[in-house]
Amino acid sequence: MEIYTTPTGMQAQSLNWKRQGKRIGLVPTMGFLHEGHLSLMDIAAAHADLVVVSIFVNPTQFGPSEDLEAYPRNLERDLALCRERGVAAVFTPEPSDVYGPEYQSYVSLEKLPNHLCGLSRPVHFRGVATVVSKLFNIVLPDLAVFGEKDFQQLAVIRRLTADLNFPVRIMGGPIVREADGLAMSSRNAYLSPEERVSALCLSMALKHVASEVEKGERDVALLKASTEKIILSRPHTEIDYIAFCDPQTLEAVDSIGGPVLMALAVKVGSTRLIDNQVF
Numbered sequence: 001m002e003i004y005t006t007p008t009g010m011q012a013q014s015l016n017w018k019r020q021g022k023r024i025g026l027v028p029t030m031g032f033l034h035e036g037h038l039s040l041m042d043i044a045a046a047h048a049d050l051v052v053v054s055i056f057v058n059p060t061q062f063g064p065s066e067d068l069e070a071y072p073r074n075l076e077r078d079l080a081l082c083r084e085r086g087v088a089a090v091f092t093p094e095p096s097d098v099y100g101p102e103y104q105s106y107v108s109l110e111k112l113p114n115h116l117c118g119l120s121r122p123v124h125f126r127g128v129a130t131v132v133s134k135l136f137n138i139v140l141p142d143l144a145v146f147g148e149k150d151f152q153q154l155a156v157i158r159r160l161t162a163d164l165n166f167p168v169r170i171m172g173g174p175i176v177r178e179a180d181g182l183a184m185s186s187r188n189a190y191l192s193p194e195e196r197v198s199a200l201c202l203s204m205a206l207k208h209v210a211s212e213v214e215k216g217e218r219d220v221a222l223l224k225a226s227t228e229k230i231i232l233s234r235p236h237t238e239i240d241y242i243a244f245c246d247p248q249t250l251e252a253v254d255s256i257g258g259p260v261l262m263a264l265a266v267k268v269g270s271t272r273l274i275d276n277q278v279f
């Protein structure tokens, strides 16, 4: 497995592979890898000749009061996991290699970030859209795989790929969960044992709503009220949002007609967790 730390080194290797006719599958991550990330590598491997994983805690997608410094990191372990999974190359640059001192070019979307996580993380999707655009130009992937856990991020990336004519196929990977239902996330490492128990309220609320919808409930106000009750009955929880929206536009809906995305963001202690399901 090759390890590249500079954009020019990575891009030169990618150009080489392209000349040889190889199809490159990219899995962008911020590291501290878990089974969710590994499942995306398997999807990429099934659709490409070789897989490149990027490991980069991207500073531009963190707000000033967010957890950039504290974000969990373990590069040695991540590299071992990538090697075991048959990854061809890991791209792991330093922030200064990605954003030089004169850096001033950003990609932002007009509408999709004005919902859900974008409301409490105002600079987040501009940072994500910028770094993903740069990764596409550096790694030159034929396809790139992102997790459905970050549903809004996947929607933003699909949109920007179409809008900016990147010749990249975007694929989504299903949410991988712990045995008890908690969606895997690098940030789960922040949870104390007591908070880890409270964190189950997200997947429990989704399950509860799924069964209510199955029984015929269509009223979003009622479904929101019962979700709120489930979440706030657990210690250390604070709701950022409970949203029911159109899975394409992310506009809020007030009843379940066609397919609806239910998305949650909940702070458990100081850890912000997200989860979602489409009904």
Ligand SMILES: Nc1ncnc2c1ncn2[C@@H]1O[C@H](COP(=O)(O)OP(=O)(O)OP(=O)(O)O)[C@@H](O)[C@H]1O
Pocket: 028, 029, 030, 031, 035, 036, 037, 039, 040, 145, 146, 147, 148, 149, 150, 173, 174, 175, 176, 177, 183, 184, 185, 186, 187, 188
């Ligand atoms: N449980 C999961 N199942 C499937 N994909 C996931 C899961 N968790 C993360 N991913 C995907 O992995 C990619 C890299 O995400 P990232 O490195 O931020 O991991 P994360 O665990 O989501 O971290 P964080 O705790 O910061 O949200 C993203 O496309 C993300 O959607």
Ligand SMILES: CC(C)(CO)[C@@H](O)C(=O)[O-]
Pocket: 028, 029, 030, 056, 058, 061, 128, 131, 132, 150, 153
């Ligand atoms: C897509 C991404 C790697 C961009 O930094 C990040 O937002 C993530 O890990 O989901």
Ligand code: BAL
Pocket: 030, 061, 150, 153
């Ligand atoms: N998984 C999305 C990265 C972030 O929360 O910053």
